[in-house]
Amino acid sequence: MQKKWGISMQDIHPVRFVLVETTHPGNIGSAARAMKTMGFHDLVLVNPKGDPASEEAVALASSASDVLKAATICSSIEEAIADCSWVIATSMRSRYLDWPVRTPREMAKQLVSEEGPIAIVFGRERNGLTNDELQLAHLHVSIPSAYETLSLNLAQAVQVMAYECRSQLLDAPTNQVKNGPYATSAELEGLYEHWEAMLQQVGFLKGNAEQLTMVRFKRLFQRARLERIELNMLRGVCKDVLKAAP
Amino acid sequence: MQKKWGISMQDIHPVRFVLVETTHPGNIGSAARAMKTMGFHDLVLVNPKGDPASEEAVALASSASDVLKAATICSSIEEAIADCSWVIATSMRSRYLDWPVRTPREMAKQLVSEEGPIAIVFGRERNGLTNDELQLAHLHVSIPSAYETLSLNLAQAVQVMAYECRSQLLDAPTNQVKNGPYATSAELEGLYEHWEAMLQQVGFLKGNAEQLTMVRFKRLFQRARLERIELNMLRGVCKDVLKAAP
Numbered sequence: 100m101q102k103k104w105g106i107s108m109q110d111i112h113p114v115r116f117v118l119v120e121t122t123h124p125g126n127i128g129s130a131a132r133a134m135k136t137m138g139f140h141d142l143v144l145v146n147p148k149g150d151p152a153s154e155e156a157v158a159l160a161s162s163a164s165d166v167l168k169a170a171t172i173c174s175s176i177e178e179a180i181a182d183c184s185w186v187i188a189t190s191m192r193s194r195y196l197d198w199p200v201r202t203p204r205e206m207a208k209q210l211v212s213e214e215g216p217i218a219i220v221f222g223r224e225r226n227g228l229t230n231d232e233l234q235l236a237h238l239h240v241s242i243p244s245a246y247e248t249l250s251l252n253l254a255q256a257v258q259v260m261a262y263e264c265r266s267q268l269l270d271a272p273t274n275q276v277k278n279g280p281y282a283t284s285a286e287l288e289g290l291y292e293h294w295e296a297m298l299q300q301v302g303f304l305k306g307n308a309e310q311l312t313m314v315r316f317k318r319l320f321q322r323a324r325l326e327r328i329e330l331n332m333l334r335g336v337c338k339d340v341l342k343a344a345p
Numbered sequence: 346m347q348k349k350w351g352i353s354m355q356d357i358h359p360v361r362f363v364l365v366e367t368t369h370p371g372n373i374g375s376a377a378r379a380m381k382t383m384g385f386h387d388l389v390l391v392n393p394k395g396d397p398a399s400e401e402a403v404a405l406a407s408s409a410s411d412v413l414k415a416a417t418i419c420s421s422i423e424e425a426i427a428d429c430s431w432v433i434a435t436s437m438r439s440r441y442l443d444w445p446v447r448t449p450r451e452m453a454k455q456l457v458s459e460e461g462p463i464a465i466v467f468g469r470e471r472n473g474l475t476n477d478e479l480q481l482a483h484l485h486v487s488i489p490s491a492y493e494t495l496s497l498n499l500a501q502a503v504q505v506m507a508y509e510c511r512s513q514l515l516d517a518p519t520n521q522v523k524n525g526p527y528a529t530s531a532e533l534e535g536l537y538e539h540w541e542a543m544l545q546q547v548g549f550l551k552g553n554a555e556q557l558t559m560v561r562f563k564r565l566f567q568r569a570r571l572e573r574i575e576l577n578m579l580r581g582v583c584k585d586v587l588k589a590a591p
Contacts, residue, residue, distance in 0.1 A: 136491060
């Protein structure tokens with residue numbers, strides 16, 4: 100792989116761009132174009148409200164209509180990111196949840212040493228992502244605006260993220276320390292169910308704080324970036340506890 | 346001025362965005378939005394073919410319609426950049442003219458140390474800038490695409506350039522004033538001996554606290570990061586005191 104800007108730098112890294120319930124077909128087309136100019140091709144649309152096959156989407160995709168046509172349609176974010184070991188959610192409300200928040204550049208620097216499928220999730224044009232959706236991510240990225248009342252257009256946010264990923268990937272030294280392998284999102288979901296069942300079983304989850312408690316555990320595990328072996332150890336704990344405390 | 350990402354970071358640097366003969370009103374509106382999200386307000390339109398007051402332009406500008414309305418219309422690039430001391434032209438055909446070509450990041454790093462009005466010039470959607478127009482610039486910037494047949498949309502190019510300028514301006518140290526030359530360690534040691542002799546002479550150093558007092562002075566001078574000229578002034582003081590108080 101040639102490590103420099105230029106026309107031969109196609110598909111430099113398997114970064115998936117996930118657009119959630121996008122309303123305007125033009126934004127879907129523009130996002131495809133933004134991705135492809137930066138060498139990314141894996142586009143997933145979760146419940147698109149706008150038609151990705153519409154004339155407007157195709158026109159704005161320009162020569163990236165192949166990316167548009169090859170887009171995968173999913174009915175949930177969970178499905179879109181199931182095989183991903185690193186999930187980034189873009190958010191304007193960066194301080195609402197107490198989740199790790201990075202700038203695009205910080206995120207892209209970390210991206211360089213990641214393996215396996217990575218997803219960057221973009222929310223709805225008007226409302227972004229819900230708190231439940233944000234909690235599916237390992238990391239939140241915020242492209243802060245100079246004005247509270249004005250955020251980047253969806254396709255522009257995709258362009259900035261894709262541009263940063265490309266810049267850092269092309270700048271990065273080829274030799275990076277490998278961690279992991281990390282647990283995938285689907286494996287984490289499995290752990291959370293198991294964990295919650297265990298907490299229920301031993302009477303830890305009581306009263307109103309039940310949901311908040313689980314959010315805190317999720318935050319901890321997401322932040323810790325569980326490796327698969329650690330996840331399996333935790334599931335072993337759940338299993339043993341459930342066995343011992345019937 | 347607060348030097349960090351955030352909503353109070355308005356108008357961080359007088360960078361002018363010049364759009365030449367833009368055809369689509371939507372691109373003019375989107376460009377205004379892209380600029381304002383990154384804290385830039387100075388928009389100049391050279392012979393716009395699309396109407397910047399059209400419904401589409403205003404809709405896509407979103408809360409940046411003030412930038413759109415305040416845009417200056419010029420009949421030539423020369424007029425648009427007349428007062429600028431640094432002019433950057435964006436170009437896809439980066440190797441055609443033998444002009445200095447930079448990536449957006451390289452350009453933005455240089456921008457930080459520039460004074461006076463700066464202009465970034467964006468060409469026509471289809472044809473970019475002519476060779477004559479490109480030669481008006483001090484520097485060419487290219488945002489290379491992964492594909493020869495697919496370039497960034499105009500508004501996306503504006504977004505990337507504005508994003509890079511903002512990132513670098515906010516990363517730059519707040520104090521660009523040159524200091525020094527600083528005193529060397531040997532010079533400092535000389536000062537400390539001189540200073541102590543002076544204090545002894547005037548009876549300032551008495552009893553057990555003698556050593557501690559000198560430590561405190563040293564701490565103060567080290568922390569202050571003395572310049573050579575300041576050190577010489579202090580030694581002058583020592584000299585004069587020793588002379589005056591025999």
